Amino acid sequence: MADNGAANGTVTRSTLRQQIADALRDEILAGRLRPGDVFTVKQIAEQYGVSATPVREALVDLSAQGLLDSDHHRGFAVHRFTIDDYRGMVEARMMIVDGIFRRHLSALADAHQPQTPAPPGEPDVRFGAVLASVRRRAEAAARAARAGDLDILIGYDIRFWRELSRLVAANDYVADFLHRLRVHAWVFAVPYLRSDHELLDWLWGGHTDLVDAITQGDAAAAIAVVEEYNAHALQWADRLERLQARGH
Template identity: 30%
Template sequence: MEQSRARSATAPTAVSRTAVAPTAVSPTAVWPESVPDAVPFASLEASTGREPEPATRGEHTHSEPAPPKVVPQRHSVRDQILEALRDALLSGELVPGEVYSAPALAERFGVSATPVREAMQLLASEGAVETVPNRGFRVARYSPRDLAELSEIRALLEVPAVLALARSQPAERWTRLRPLAEDTLRAAACGDRTAYAETDRAFHRGVLELTGNRQLVAVAEDVQRRAHLSALRASPAPRTTDLLAEAADHLALLDALTDQDLPAVERLVRGHF
């Protein structure tokens, strides 16, 4: 009996481990004049520093299982950096024709070069940057011809799709999209080109998602993203009044869709590009 009590007193207990989630990337931290101290995105696992001793053979121990470790997803870091880089492209902080290396950007982000390089590769696939061997990535230049071609592609994709929706969707579907159109008006009123581009994409995505065609939505959004960059590079920056007029077209389009006014729908969609 005394020996049994002694064994029970020395039975090992479970050691729990926790993990610290990765710190969020701040887009404004990319472009300071001086490079900030690096804060690497890593999983920091807390530990007692001592592993439990194995149980005596034949002895049953009862303890709560250790909670699962929180493993930070590398893709989440990459996606945060991707959005920060897209904002910098739209705002002009990444200068057309300039070459940026992944390690230099990574140092400013306070992360390893891998997620930065992955984000830049995605931007290259979108046509926003070009790969320069052994140097990094050059911000793409766009010409008026590029903008005209992209506008033509958008019309080919969106006009037939929106006209088909105008014939088939009930009026209440368009009412649900009005908050997205109002978001574009607010962004336009602030003169914030980056915010306007984001809200404009959200509105068009909301409309095209009603088709149920995921590939159409993805391709149209990619072309629209290229068109936004092309417009910024190939023409003067739009004035607040221009943005407001474009945003007002969203509300006018919803009214035409609600009324199933097909000529007005086609005119507004084509004129939007």
């Protein structure tokens, strides 16, 4: 019985650790925890009404993901990304995503061909079936972008790109790396976007265009959509830099 209790305690602590990490990541992505904000393990533990151990573990996890900076004397602070950091994120994902689509030209064409349905009672894990789920994310993200609903857009955009990366790259390591870049990019962008009077002009909503290109097996069109998306992101970074130079 003692062993079972220890095991259950481990599972509970691990689950709590993940829940706290997820909650804090959402706060950072939403811009409610802003770059440079400082807090301690004790403050977060009191906020969530939990013990210090899972909180400390969650904060260490977020530090390892590059979202927090740790200071033994001050506690933890939300990492402050620069415009140059953001440009580096965009350029890194440009190179990786472009390589994925160029490498999988034939795979995209093959995926466009009719497929045999899965046998009754077996899960349908075909390319087309998974792509249908990605399309639903794409449509929700595109609607949020048109409406200027940043909170909804962030959630669907992150899930859209993660599912799409796993589907097209067929490599979880690549997908996880791209996911981390995208989270970092949003963490940088959100505080600026929330105060941008031209928000609607800078929220990209071409998710469904990308899914359409992949559905049609047109890798060249898919690459063009991604290139337009990344160019849009870099144009926004240039504009932000000009605004900061003018003291806005």
